[in-house]
Amino acid sequence: xxxxxxxxxxHTQMFVISQTDSRPMYMQIMEQIKQRIVxxxxxxxxxxxxxxxxxxDIGVSVITVKRAYLELEREGxxxxxxxxxxxxxxxxxxxxxxxxxxxAQHLEQAVRSAAMMGLSPxxxxxxxxxVYERVTDAEKETV
Amino acid sequence: xNDYAIELNGVCKSYRFFDLQNIALRLQRxxxxxxxxxxxxxxxxxxxxxxxxxxxxxxxxxVLGHRMPxxxxxxxxxxxxxxxxxxxxxxxxxxxxxxxxxxxYASWDDAYAQLLLKRFGLRAEQKIKGISHGQRVKAALLxxxxxxxxxxVLDEPTTGLDPVARHEILRELTAVMADxxxxxxxxxxxTQDVEQISDQITFIxxxxxxxxxxxxxxxxxxxRLRLEVPAGIELPALPGVIGIQQTGRLAxxxxxxxxxxxxxxxxxxxxxxxxxxxxxxxxxxxxxxxHSREEVGA
Numbered sequence: 546x547x548x549x550x551x552x553x554x555x556h557t558q559m560f561v562i563s564q565t566d567s568r569p570m571y572m573q574i575m576e577q578i579k580q581r582i583v584x585x586x587x588x589x590x591x592x593x594x595x596x597x598x599x600x601x602d603i604g605v606s607v608i609t610v611k612r613a614y615l616e617l618e619r620e621g622x623x624x625x626x627x628x629x630x631x632x633x634x635x636x637x638x639x640x641x642x643x644x645x646x647x648x649a650q651h652l653e654q655a656v657r658s659a660a661m662m663g664l665s666p667x668x669x670x671x672x673x674x675x676v677y678e679r680v681t682d683a684e685k686e687t688v
Numbered sequence: 689x690n691d692y693a694i695e696l697n698g699v700c701k702s703y704r705f706f707d708l709q710n711i712a713l714r715l716q717r718x719x720x721x722x723x724x725x726x727x728x729x730x731x732x733x734x735x736x737x738x739x740x741x742x743x744x745x746x747x748x749x750x751v752l753g754h755r756m757p758x759x760x761x762x763x764x765x766x767x768x769x770x771x772x773x774x775x776x777x778x779x780x781x782x783x784x785x786x787x788x789x790x791x792x793y794a795s796w797d798d799a800y801a802q803l804l805l806k807r808f809g810l811r812a813e814q815k816i817k818g819i820s821h822g823q824r825v826k827a828a829l830l831x832x833x834x835x836x837x838x839x840x841v842l843d844e845p846t847t848g849l850d851p852v853a854r855h856e857i858l859r860e861l862t863a864v865m866a867d868x869x870x871x872x873x874x875x876x877x878x879t880q881d882v883e884q885i886s887d888q889i890t891f892i893x894x895x896x897x898x899x900x901x902x903x904x905x906x907x908x909x910x911x912r913l914r915l916e917v918p919a920g921i922e923l924p925a926l927p928g929v930i931g932i933q934q935t936g937r938l939a940x941x942x943x944x945x946x947x948x949x950x951x952x953x954x955x956x957x958x959x960x961x962x963x964x965x966x967x968x969x970x971x972x973x974x975x976x977x978x979h980s981r982e983e984v985g986a
Contacts, residue, residue, distance in 0.1 A: 564880065569907060569966050601866035604859045606720060608887040612904045661960075 560603045570605055574613040579622060582633055583640045590635035593623065620646065692750070693717045693839050693871035694738055699747030701733060708733050708895045711747070715888065718868040720861065722882030722903075723875040724969075725892035726977060731875040732771075734892065735843050738873075739769055752839055765793075768837035772844055774828045776816045782827050783812030786834075793835045801834035808856055822853040829857060833864070840864065842874040846881055854878075858885055883907075883969035891976060898980050910972045911946040913954065914963040915939040921958040926950060930979045942967075942975050 560577050562570055581587040594602065600610040614631060617623045622643060625631050633639060659669045694715035701708040708730045715721050723731050736742040738749055740760030749756040754763035776785060782805075790796045805812060808826040816824065829845060840861075846854045862885050864870055876882050882889060883903070890900040899906065917923060917939050923932055928945035939959070943950060951961040967975070 562884070564968075567966065570884070571904065597866050597868060601863045604855075604862045604884070606862070606885050606887045606903060607865055608719075608902060608904050 560599075562603065562605060570609050571612040571616070574599075574603070574605070574610060575617055578613065578617060579643045582622065583643050585640065587633050589633055589637045589639050591633045593631050593633060595630055691716055693752055694873060695748070695750040696734075696738060697748045699734075699737060699744045699749060701737060701742065701744050706730070706733075706895060708737075708744075711737075711897055713890060713897065713900060715871055715873055717871050718865075719887040720865055720872040720874070720885060721888040721890060722886035723873065723890050723892065724877070724879060724882050724973060725875075727877075729892040730895045731892055732843055735771070735841060735873070735875060739767070739841060740764075765795075766838045768832035768835055768840045770828050770832045770840075770842050770845060772847065776824065776828060776831075778817040779815065781813055781815050782810060782819075782830075785816075785827070785831055786812060789831050789835065795836050797834050797836050800836065801830065804830045804833060804860070807860070808853075822849050825849060826853060826856070829860070833860065836870075838870055840870070840872040840874070842872070844876060845874055846876060846878055854881065861885055879968070879970040879973050889969070891973075893977050893980055898976060907966070907969065907972070909943075909945055910967045910975075911943045911950075912965040912967055912971070913941040913943065913951065913961060914965070915941060915954055916960040916962055918958060918960075923954070923959060924957045926953050931975065944976070944979070 560574065562573055566573055568576075578587070578593075582589075587593060593599075596610045596614055597607055600607045603610070614623060614625070618625060621634055622639060623631055624634055636642075655673070656669065659672075664672075692714050694713060696711050696713040699708065699711040706728070711730075711734060713734070723734065725731050733742060737744050738751055738756060740749075740757035740763070743757050751763050752766050754760070756763065786801055790798065790801075804810075808823075808830060810819075810823060810827055810830065814823075816827065819827065825845070825848070829842075832840065832842075845861075846857055849857065858881060861872060861874070864872065886903050888901065889903045889906050891898040915923070915938070917934060917937050919937070923934070923939060923941070926941075928943045928947060928950060929941050930944045932939055932941045934940075941954070951964055954961055
């Protein structure tokens with residue numbers, strides 16, 4: 546019999562907790578779970594590892610994974626069903642929602658930076674358009 | 689049986705040059721606690737008291753429902769204890785030690801012992817005499833882990849290990865916690881280890897417990913704020929902030945009871961908040977020890 550350990554680590558062994566990442570561990574775990582959902586490795590409605598299981602697989606404390614799950618639940622990314630375990634949210638647009646949340650965060654950050662510099666909304670808009678054109682042009686060239 | 693694997697109340701122990709003062713500690717079942725503190729803070733003394741190896745002058749010690757030190761003999765069947773000065777027989781092989789433990793402990797899990805041999809890169813036929821420090825530590829831990837005790841008490845389990853060996857030990861400790869009936873208390877100088885695998889953190893300095901709480905809550909209370917202070921503005925003293933260092937127009941404030949309105953409070957005083965940063969346990973450790981020593985006026 547192959548050891549049961551290898552069986553359940555297969556889908557979680559790629560979690561990476563980095564010390565050069567200034568974010569707390571629970572946020573790094575949240576982000577990596579979201580990535581799995583966005584790329585489709587963890588499908589909508591699919592069962593995901595229990596808190597204790599994932600903690601053991603990644604090699605971090607239970608309380609850290611618990612915090613990540615709680616925050617993800619609050620964001621509507623995962624759901625916990627009493628006695629049944631944890632699942633990816635069952636709406637098929639969950640991946641899209643995660644991307645949407647990320648975009649909203651980036652935009653908010655950009656607006657804050659702009660406000661700190663005293664940039665007007667009009668000017669910020671112009672800057673965003675310019676960046677948009679530069680990036681899409683660069684992408685056209687690489688195709 | 690209560691919910692605590694370990695419970696200490698009002699524990700005191702006096703030595704000629706060192707006092708352990710009024711130690712209160714609770715380790716909930718199914719959790720892992722990291723005990724941190726500078727050298728000579730009282731970590732090992734605390735561990736020795738709860739193992740019944742040192743008798744407290746005062747206070748109550750309860751481990752897995754056993755009063756210590758009175759009931760240490762019965763308690764020790766369920767506790768796996770490892771410390772740096774643990775002795776193995778040099779002239780004997782690791783396999784001999786394994787068979788020895790197996791003959792004593794009914795709970796011995798031989799399949800797990802074999803798995804640990806493989807994971808730790810150890811060989812049963814090796815004599816203890818010929819192996820490295822790191823392998824010796826791993827061998828000692830293997831002998832404790834494979835008993836599958838309800839409570840593991842480990843004094844500096846990762847000290848002196850190379851990064852790979854340290855990683856192997858940490859992985860194994862978190863694997864143990866997959867079973868919610870088991871608990872771990874370990875001490876360490878390595879704040880990174882403690883930050884990674886602990887559910888609870890307890891800080892000891894100079895024989896006193898400075899803090900003991902849920903790790904996530906604890907880390908969340910600390911923040912470093914990077915501030916710009918325009919000429920003529922003086923930073924106010926705000927609650928929850930334990931220290932400010934200012935050079936020229938730039939200042940760094942350390943908060944140990946951070947609240948989300950704190951940045952606004954600084955902005956309202958005329959300063960600009962450039963960044964609000966999380967702190968690593970290492971940074972918190974240093975700030976906390978310095979702060980608590982200032983407080984006691986040392």
